[in-house]
């Protein structure tokens with residue numbers, strides 16, 4: 103097999119990111135993954151803002167490879183009466199991006215909340231800090247902070263018992279931290295309020311899982327023409343974690359979900375952001391099998407690892423540690439990449455807060471050194487599995 107190199111990318115939150123473009127270059131990435139986080143969800147991304155961001159990236163000798171994300175407004179996900187307005191804005195943003203030569207777009211279809219963790223500083227044995235999702239803490243949030251009606255029904259008795267026992271030991275500050283962690287979103291973007299979350303939970307209860315699937319198809323069909331004309335590849339990010347949480351439906355969590363999404367709108371633009379960490383957190387997910395089922399539509403990859411316990415709680419492990427066999431994934435990814443004209447971009451997704459970063463203010467999961475380590479390991483793994491030196 104004639105291997106080509108994957109494209110090594112790095113998520114950068116823009117000029118306010120404590121990690122500079124110079125740092126990114128030193129880490130060895132060539133592509134940037136970014137978004138215009140200052141633009142409120144649903145509004146058009148103006149050409150001039152896109153051009154400005156692109157110029158900053160290029161002045162540093164890097165390329166803007168992927169947009170992560172152009173957020174899908176809640177009005178579209180829930181198909182509210184004003185959905186058409188937001189779809190039109192989305193199409194205009196896509197055309198503007200395309201005009202600037204940016205053709206790969208990541209998005210998600212998770213209701214209200216993007217990724218969810220309950221703790222952002224779980225200490226590892228080596229003293230570095232990792233992100234953690236603990237079902238017991240999520241249950242505490244659900245039952246005692248959000249106070250969702252009938253929440254008990256969504257947890258087994260063992261989790262409920264341990265959650266109630268732990269709740270009795272928590273003080274106000276600890277509960278406050280838990281609330282902030284669960285509601286935390288994307289840096290530089292608006293936080294979700296508890297009240298908004300409650301209202302959304304009711305709205306999505308009426309929509310249900312099948313309704314949300316229909317709304318995703320509605321979205322994809324509405325942008326299909328623009329994407330095809332412009333050569334834009336949309337990549338849907340899996341649910342993180344890949345389970346329904348807080349009573350919200352989830353539709354991008356399993357092999358069956360991906361097959362459904364691809365088959366229902368079976369057009370080349372409808373692609374996948376293959377995130378090993380999100381998928382690897384699913385107790386029943388075989389991450390490699392999911393890759394093999396959707397590989398032709400994988401236009402972007404997030405490589406990271408997770409370590410699960412028997413309850414399904416998980417922490418983010420080293421890139422080459424944890425439950426996902428990164429060696430097998432890298433073999434499959436590089437084999438698929440060998441067939442492509444354009445290399446598949448991947449980024450070292452998240453990293454531990456470690457070394458000097460422990461004393462710095464960093465975006466959770468997105469400190470420099472942990473990702474630098476991840477990228478270095480993944481780059482070495484790629485050379486190792488392909489022999490393409």
Ligand code: DNO
Nearest residue numbers: 170171208209210216217339
């Ligand atoms: C977390 C990220 C997600 C992802 C979005 C894509 O680190 O992987 O926030 O960017 O879900 O829309």
